[in-house]
Structures are given as C-alpha cells and as structure tokens.
Amino acid sequence: MNGLGNQIIVADMRGRADRVTPEAAIAVNAMPETRFDQIMAIHDPKTPGTAAYIEIINSDGSRAQACGNGMRCVVQMLSAEQGRQRFTFETVAGLLFGEEAEDGTITVDMGTPKFAWYDIPLTEEFADTRYIELQIGPIDAPVLHSPAVASMGNPHATFWVADDVGSYALDRFGPLLENHPLFPERCNISIAQVIRPDHIILRTWERGAGLTQACGTAACAALVNGARTRRTGRKATLTLPGGDLVVEWLDNDHVTLTGPAEFEWRGFFDPATGAWTRSEAA
Numbered sequence: 001m002n003g004l005g006n007q008i009i010v011a012d013m014r015g016r017a018d019r020v021t022p023e024a025a026i027a028v029n030a031m032p033e034t035r036f037d038q039i040m041a042i043h044d045p046k047t048p049g050t051a052a053y054i055e056i057i058n059s060d061g062s063r064a065q066a067c068g069n070g071m072r073c074v075v076q077m078l079s080a081e082q083g084r085q086r087f088t089f090e091t092v093a094g095l096l097f098g099e100e101a102e103d104g105t106i107t108v109d110m111g112t113p114k115f116a117w118y119d120i121p122l123t124e125e126f127a128d129t130r131y132i133e134l135q136i137g138p139i140d141a142p143v144l145h146s147p148a149v150a151s152m153g154n155p156h157a158t159f160w161v162a163d164d165v166g167s168y169a170l171d172r173f174g175p176l177l178e179n180h181p182l183f184p185e186r187c188n189i190s191i192a193q194v195i196r197p198d199h200i201i202l203r204t205w206e207r208g209a210g211l212t213q214a215c216g217t218a219a220c221a222a223l224v225n226g227a228r229t230r231r232t233g234r235k236a237t238l239t240l241p242g243g244d245l246v247v248e249w250l251d252n253d254h255v256t257l258t259g260p261a262e263f264e265w266r267g268f269f270d271p272a273t274g275a276w277t278r279s280e281a282a
C-alpha cells in the first residue's frame, strides 16, 4: 500500500506467534519491487477492546513506535475486510484510534505530543524544547539551526526555514542529524517552511528509512512545534513531497492526522527470511 506515496507493507500476522525479523525487513527492502519505508505488522490483539496489535518496522530493520501514514493503510485494509470504519489499535506507544470517512480519507488519532527533553529523548537537559541548541553547517553561518523537538511516540526535530525546503541537502544533513549524539534513540529530521499559519511545507529525513515521500508523525510534530512557537495555528495543511495531509492539535491535546491510503498489490512473504511472491494486482 502507500500512504501519500510512502511505501507501506501491511503484513497480516494474525493467528501466528512469530514476528517479522529485522533480517526479513532488510531483505525485502533490498529488492527494488518491494522497497518500502515501513512494515506495519498486524498481530492478534493483546488487550480486550482493541482490533489488533501493530508492530512497526523501518526499512533498516529497526522498530518505530509510531507511523501515521502506515496506520492509515492499516485502517483502510481492515475496513475493506471487515466493512466497519472505526478501529482501536495497540502499539508499543499505547492505544491509537483510526477512522475511515465516507470519501475514503482516513483520520488517525496519534495521541498526545510530549515535549520534555527526557521524553524525546535528548541526552542533555533542555528546559525549553521549542528551540534547542543544535546546528549544521559553518559555526558562524549555520545552514540549519535551533530546531523545535517533540515526541509523537517517536522522536522528531523540526528545523524552520524561510525559503524552499527543496533547496537544502537533506540527504547529506539528514544522516548526520539523525545520528547526532544529542539523540540517544536517533531522530526523525524535518525541514519546515511556514507559508501561512495554516499551511506548512515539509520535507523529512526519517530515522531508519531515509528521505521519504511523506512522514505522518513528522507532519504532526511540525504542526505542534509550529503552534507552540506561534508560527501556526492548531490546524494546518502540510504539503509533503507525496501530497497534502491535514493535522489538528485538539483542545484535549490529541493530534489527528487526515489523509489518503492506497492499495497497490498483494503477495506473500516469509517473515523470517523476507522471501516473497506476488499474487494479486490492484
């Protein structure tokens, strides 16, 4: 499937006890036809009242705590299968709600953002995470600096720029910032241009996945970081390379993410080795 161009493999692991191994993820990602950004593995529910337990695996085999685009794909797949539109899921980061609207767009409640330095987490204490001391480029003329950081279950840094987000070498800066010693669990790195209080342009270097068409949790982090630095309101459209998402930071502190999801093709893969076969086209 894809969520706004982000390549998502929804792996149906219901009724079995094994898990998708990092080796399988790396092997699947190594083949051009099955290159992906995240695998969303649907496991049997652990908690009564939830539809499934979802495990999220990055293309480098690492585990992610949250994935907004992937969750929309999961909602669409299960709603097509079960004919109902509202789901409660469990992930390592907690419970998550998703709903498909009449027009097929899907809204996922991504939970509440966290801003304390130890929740991101950072290795150093920062009293105010709206601007942290971190820069890249020449000391006296940094190319990117003073990001706002937030956790949407996973760690995010949002760097603000005044001009075209496409003009920055995120493929070069991304890996350096992702692995900066300030981030003990690494970090998802975004560049944001606020063009209006309700419209942000965003590009993201994803932890464990690299440059992607769309990162839903990064869109959520950019909106909350925009609102708490008074750059934006609490609801905005975010234009990502793959298209537009709408993010709203509700009064109850929850963040919702709305956008499309699309089925591409179906097949089988071995969660231990990654060996796969294709069975059905869209």
Ligand SMILES: N[C@H](CCC[C@H](N)C(=O)O)C(=O)O
Pocket (backbone or CB within 6 Å): 006, 037, 038, 058, 063, 064, 065, 066, 067, 068, 069, 070, 154, 155, 188, 206, 207, 208, 209, 212, 214, 215, 216, 217, 218
């Ligand atoms: N693409 C995802 C986020 C993946 C996050 C992952 N790269 C990490 O935190 O390790 C999204 O749409 O929200």
